[in-house]
Amino acid sequence: MLIFLSLLYFSVGIGIFIWGIFTITSGLKSISKEKLSYFINHFANSLFKSITIGFIVTLILQSSSMVTVIAVTMANARLLTLKSAAGIIMGSNIGTTIAVQLYAFNLFKLAPFLVFIGSLLHFQNWHSKLKLLGDVSLGFGLVFYGLKIMELATAPFKNSGVNLTNSNLSNPLIGIFIGVVSALILQSSNIGIATLQVLVTSHILSLEQALPIIYGLNIGTCSEAFILSFASSREGKKIALFNIFLNLWGTLVFLPFTNFFAELLRHTSPSNPLRQVANAHTFFNIFSAIAIIPFLKIIFNLLDKIVNISKRKKP
Structure with a gap:
């Protein structure tokens, strides 16, 4: 019965955390996509600038998937080159790690103040910008509440002998699969990684088991842009x-x-x-971006061939 209640409270914590993420995102989305598209189009004229812009825009939108969709859409309209779009995606992958780093700080004590101030600003009618700040503040408060509930819900598992360190999750391929499926369902790597932070802290999962899941979460977040690419031009497909x-x-x-x-x-x-789990996410995305730069020309040629072959196969 105790384990059932723990799972129930853990699910409630995830729900509050997701609510917080959506509240932050809805507040920040008030900056129109048209302005972001204009910003990207006029300043993403080199690889370094594109990476920087992808990083900044992801901090604003709090969604690497959304930034990737914007990049695919703009490339489809021939507003971005493949190199610029690739840079934006690389920067976006790095930008999405900042929120998880923030979750690693022990900021639960701030949650009541964030929720209180956020609620006041959300329901005021003086200024729309204050409402935006209120949504962001309220969202972060809910995120920290959700994380704390998840942490408290896993406390009984520490003394119950229930853990997954000796389970099939020790197989990294199973971990990658779970990460991919979780990202497909949640459409967010950050939600999955925040959950991993709690599970590793509670010793339910080992860090070695969490890492392949992180790899899978990064792969799974590509799904939205991949689906969009079916209705895109050759450039959109390549991106x-x-x-x-x-x-x-x-x-x-x-x-x-x-x-x-x-x-x-x-x-x-x-x-x-x-912090270990947050650093894993950050190091993975930074290293992946840096290590792929010397091979971009080869990769672009390969992508060109893949897209050309797929075009020829169509009736």
Whole structure:
């Protein structure tokens, strides 16, 4: 019965966390996509600038999937080159890690104040910008409440002998599959990684088991842009494929060194499992972006051939 209640409270915590994420996103989305598209179109004229813009826009929208969809749409309209769009996607993957780093701070004490101030600003009618700030404040408060509820819900598992460290999740391929499926369902890697932060902190999952799930979460978030690419031009298809290729590349590079990677993460934050999981997400995306830059020309040629072959096969 106790375990059932713990699972119920854990689900409630995830629900509140997701509510907080959506509240933050809805507040920040008030900056119109047209303005963001104009900003991207006029300043993404080099790889470094494109990476920087992808990073900044993802911080604003709090969704790498949405930024990738914008990049695919703009490339479809021939407003972006493949190189610029690739840079935006690389920067977006890095930008999406900042929120998870924030969750690793022990900011629960601020949650009541954030919810209170956010609620006041949300329901005022003086200024629309204050309402935007209210939504962001309220959203972060809900996120921290959700994380705390999830943490408290897992407390009984620590003494009950229930853990998954010896389960099939020790198989990294199963972990990657779970990560991909979770991202397809949630359409957000951050929700999955925040859940992993709680599970690793509660010793229900080991860091070694969490890492392949993180790899899978990054791959799974490519789905939205990939689906959109079916109705896109050749350039849009190339960008959607590049997004998948980028995360598959990172997974293939990191997978053989997962145990070494886990030990490195423990050394970076020895007493903070929350930070270890956040750093895993950050290091994965930064390294994947940096390591792929020297091979961009080869990858673009490969993507061109893949898209051309798929076009020829159509009746």
